[in-house]
Amino acid sequence: MEIFWFIVLMVMLGIYVILDGYDFGAGIVHLFFAKTEEERKAVTNSIGPFWDANEVWLIASGGVLFFAFPTLYASAFSGFYLPLMLVLWLLIFRAISLELRGQVHNRMWEMMWDKAFGIASLLLALFFGAALGNVVRGVNLGMVENGISTQEPHYFFLALWNPTFDPLAEHQGVIDWFTLLLGLVAVVTLTIHGANWIILKTASTLNQRLKGFIFKLNCILLFLVILSAYVWHYVKPISLHNFESNNWLWAFPFIAAVGLFGLFRIKKFKKDISGFIFSSLFIFGSFGSTVASMFPILLPSTNNINPSLTVQNMAAHEYGLSVGLGWFAVAAVLVIIYFIIQFKVFKGKLDDVGYGDH
Amino acid sequence: MEDMILYNRLQFAFTITFHYLFPQLTMGLSLMIVYFKWKFLRTRLEDYNHAAKFWMKIFALNFTMGVVTGIPMEFQFGTNWAKFSELTGGIIGQTLAMEGMFSFFLESSFLGMFLFGEKLLGHRLHFLAGLMVFLGSWASGFLIIATHSWMQYPVGYEILENGKFVLNNFTALFNNPWLWPSYLHNQAGSLITSSFFVAAIGAFYLLSDKQSRFGKIFVKTGVIFGVISSILVAFPTGDMAAKNVVKYQPVTFAAMEGIFKTEKGGSEIVLIGQPDMKNKKLDNKIAVPNVLSFLTYQRWDAEIKGLNEFDESIHPTNIPGLYYGYHIMAGLGTIFIAIMVLATFLLWKNKLYQTKWLLWILMFMIPFPYIANTAGWYTAELGRQPWLVYNLMRMVDGVSPTVSSGNALFTLLGFIGLYILLGLLFLMLVLKIIRKGPEAQINLK
Numbered sequence: 012m013e014i015f016w017f018i019v020l021m022v023m024l025g026i027y028v029i030l031d032g033y034d035f036g037a038g039i040v041h042l043f044f045a046k047t048e049e050e051r052k053a054v055t056n057s058i059g060p061f062w063d064a065n066e067v068w069l070i071a072s073g074g075v076l077f078f079a080f081p082t083l084y085a086s087a088f089s090g091f092y093l094p095l096m097l098v099l100w101l102l103i104f105r106a107i108s109l110e111l112r113g114q115v116h117n118r119m120w121e122m123m124w125d126k127a128f129g130i131a132s133l134l135l136a137l138f139f140g141a142a143l144g145n146v147v148r149g150v151n152l153g154m155v156e157n158g159i160s161t162q163e164p165h166y167f168f169l170a171l172w173n174p175t176f177d178p179l180a181e182h183q184g185v186i187d188w189f190t191l192l193l194g195l196v197a198v199v200t201l202t203i204h205g206a207n208w209i210i211l212k213t214a215s216t217l218n219q220r221l222k223g224f225i226f227k228l229n230c231i232l233l234f235l236v237i238l239s240a241y242v243w244h245y246v247k248p249i250s251l252h253n254f255e256s257n258n259w260l261w262a263f264p265f266i267a268a269v270g271l272f273g274l275f276r277i278k279k280f281k282k283d284i285s286g287f288i289f290s291s292l293f294i295f296g297s298f299g300s301t302v303a304s305m306f307p308i309l310l311p312s313t314n315n316i317n318p319s320l321t322v323q324n325m326a327a328h329e330y331g332l333s334v335g336l337g338w339f340a341v342a343a344v345l346v347i348i349y350f351i352i353q354f355k356v357f358k359g360k361l362d363d364v365g366y367g368d369h
Numbered sequence: 370m371e372d373m374i375l376y377n378r379l380q381f382a383f384t385i386t387f388h389y390l391f392p393q394l395t396m397g398l399s400l401m402i403v404y405f406k407w408k409f410l411r412t413r414l415e416d417y418n419h420a421a422k423f424w425m426k427i428f429a430l431n432f433t434m435g436v437v438t439g440i441p442m443e444f445q446f447g448t449n450w451a452k453f454s455e456l457t458g459g460i461i462g463q464t465l466a467m468e469g470m471f472s473f474f475l476e477s478s479f480l481g482m483f484l485f486g487e488k489l490l491g492h493r494l495h496f497l498a499g500l501m502v503f504l505g506s507w508a509s510g511f512l513i514i515a516t517h518s519w520m521q522y523p524v525g526y527e528i529l530e531n532g533k534f535v536l537n538n539f540t541a542l543f544n545n546p547w548l549w550p551s552y553l554h555n556q557a558g559s560l561i562t563s564s565f566f567v568a569a570i571g572a573f574y575l576l577s578d579k580q581s582r583f584g585k586i587f588v589k590t591g592v593i594f595g596v597i598s599s600i601l602v603a604f605p606t607g608d609m610a611a612k613n614v615v616k617y618q619p620v621t622f623a624a625m626e627g628i629f630k631t632e633k634g635g636s637e638i639v640l641i642g643q644p645d646m647k648n649k650k651l652d653n654k655i656a657v658p659n660v661l662s663f664l665t666y667q668r669w670d671a672e673i674k675g676l677n678e679f680d681e682s683i684h685p686t687n688i689p690g691l692y693y694g695y696h697i698m699a700g701l702g703t704i705f706i707a708i709m710v711l712a713t714f715l716l717w718k719n720k721l722y723q724t725k726w727l728l729w730i731l732m733f734m735i736p737f738p739y740i741a742n743t744a745g746w747y748t749a750e751l752g753r754q755p756w757l758v759y760n761l762m763r764m765v766d767g768v769s770p771t772v773s774s775g776n777a778l779f780t781l782l783g784f785i786g787l788y789i790l791l792g793l794l795f796l797m798l799v800l801k802i803i804r805k806g807p808e809a810q811i812n813l814k
Contacts, residue, residue, distance in 0.1 A: 060481035063436070067473045073443055074466035081458020088447025088454070089769035096780045099444055100787055103437040107791065110433040114798050154771065166451070168771035327459040328535035335463065342470035349478035356482050356489055 013326035027068035036205015038132020053215035140197025144190030149311030207286035267296025391435030397563025423807035453767030476505030550609035564595030
């Protein structure tokens with residue numbers, strides 16, 4: 012039962028990364044590549060009716076995490092206290108900048124919220140990548156000092172950084188060179204993903220230029236992926252164990268590779284949706300590979316005294332999880348229906364829908 | 370440790386107080402917008418469609434503020450109250466996860482269509498999208514109150530050896546005797562906020578003699594919704610909610626009403642008075658004998674337990690706050706009924722739009738439903754103290770064990786700064802929308 016909920020949670024998070032990922036990416040594209048007012052409008056129009064619902068996947072995943080793995084929720088949220096609060100503030104900033112920009116027609120006002128939107132998107136992408144890095148690297152669970160556990164075994168607290176930026180230090184910070192590297196991977200990946208979304212949803216002058224940028228960004232991405240795969244093994248030597256015992260798991264890295272390869276051929280595509288499909292595949296494949304390499308561990312312990320948090324030792328009680336199945340199935344069907352309706356209503360290119368239409 | 374508790378409590382209180390300013394308007398307003406749109410579909414009078422569109426703008430701004438200030442609430446359970454989340458997550462996680470899955474998706478998917486899709490959808494489907502947004506926001510309120518009700522009156526649980534609460538009866542969460550009275554009371558309160566808001570903007574247009582066509586529609590709709598909701602908030606919903614407190618939290622009831630000592634031969638109802646905690650009495654009291662006994666038990670001489678009958682360790686931690694919260698809510702509620710009944714009478718006599726003094730009152734009433742709803746929320750929350758889960762888990766046992774007071778203070782200050790900025794921006798933009806008014810829609814065409 013807990014494995015079912017683990018899969019549900021990971022699928023929801025995966026959907027979140029793919030969906031909200033493109034609007035983070037759109038924010039980064041907006042910050043760096045959109046030059047004229049029309050191009051900026053094309054970017055914001057492309058995510059206007061969607062980003063709100065995309066963000067709900069994060070909130071709903073949080074809800075499912077809370078309900079299915081309450082101990083993990085408590086441990087991780089209090090442990091990653093500061094970064095989560097920063098993420099909250101950035102999410103608030105990003106949401107209001109999208110909402111408020113169209114309310115007043117004044118160049119300075121619009122520029123201010125454009126920048127706030129772009130910068131918040133960039134920092135969030137960086138933070139989510141770094142967050143994944145933290146979960147891969149593990150934390151000093153139970154806050155062990157001189158061989159003695161100073162807290163209950165599943166609690167911890169992480170500062171934003173320690174001066175050495177060393178992922179293998181005894182007291183890690185949220186940001187070290189490994190998590191920063193994964194943060195960069197996330198920024199580049201989501202920029203490409205966002206650019207593909209804009210190409211798909213608009214007929215802007217930006218589109219042709221973006222295809223050129225994607226090719227260059229893709230080269231950077233390839234380099235970063237190879238680099239992080241190399242250092243991954245150094246930070247977390249056991250990452251390949253699951254793959255050795257379950258060969259079918261190689262499907263995830265394979266999908267990621269297909270996605271990455273496809274992105275290199277972006278200029279050849281006839282259909283605007285192809286790029287988006289390939290970047291989604293890359294995200295799905297790399298997220299899936301990470302999850303597959305960790306299972307059943309949810310948060311690794313970096314000390315030898317306290318055990319890692321796993322799917323089994325963190326799950327809620329059996330009865331609650333089973334009744335949850337009932338309402339979750341109903342809700343999931345409804346959610347799928349909403350999304351189908353939403354995509355039908357706003358299908359095709361969105362250029363005719365004005366940003367400040369409401 | 371005391372600092373830690375204080376900062377965490379202040380942070381939760383501050384963020385939830387600010388947050389609740391927004392949903393209480395959106396929940397009520399969503400129903401009123403659906404009403405405007407429905408009126409338009411029936412009468413085909415363009416004014417009603419413009420009215421719906423005008424309120425949609427204010428709704429959208431409010432909704433965004435509600436969403437962005439709501440996300441921190443979910444996070445804070447884990448960040449600041451980790452121990453509470455760990456022990457009770459198997460239960461309150463159910464209702465909170467259901468809120469995400471059932472209401473947020475519904476609201477967010479259809480709000481986008483409602484805001485951007487009028488031309489694409491046509492009026493009937495547009496009305497349906499609005500109805501979905503309304504359902505989503507009311508479902509969200511329901512699941513939050515269900516969570517809240519479990520903390521006030523825990524049901525369907527057992528406690529394991531390691532102190533964890535686990536669910537053993539799912540349906541009990543929704544058959545909770547605390548739930549329905551609280552929910553209906555709360556929704557009536559939300560409708561009051563939106564009714565007074567709509568009526569106040571209408572009164573402003575009438576008094577300033579601009580956009581009077583819409584002024585009349587808004588005043589009329591606000592007053593009709595207002596008179597119904599302000600009566601409903603007192604009777605039966607408020608009455609039922611109060612009877613729950615008497616039944617399940619008698620010590621809270623004594624503190625709310627300011628009864629320090631049990632009186633033989635029936636309890637008086639206190640209208641005004643200031644709690645003197647040192648001497649355990651009320652100063653400057655004005656009270657009507659025996660009414661409280663009648664209201665509570667329908668007998669003039671029924672005995673109501675005073676605070677003296679309960680051990681001090683389970684007295685609410687902030688008795689004056691609780692007493693004032695309750696009296697402000699109930700006092701304002703009475704005033705709301707009086708104003709709305711009077712306005713309805715004048716509306717019926719066709720004199721309301723000319724009765725300037727009442728329009729002035731309607732206009733200046735805007736903040737008071739917010740104050741009443743906040744005071745009501747405080748009454749419920751302070752009434753539960755010192756417990757997080759009534760009678761089972763104390764507040765001090767729910768806080769995050771690893772977060773230091775310095776970090777909690779840092780984030781408290783961060784929220785204060787950010788929310789002041791948000792509040793100012795919000796006010797500026799709402800005033801701008803109101804100044805332009807619904808006629809701006811017509812000029813667009």
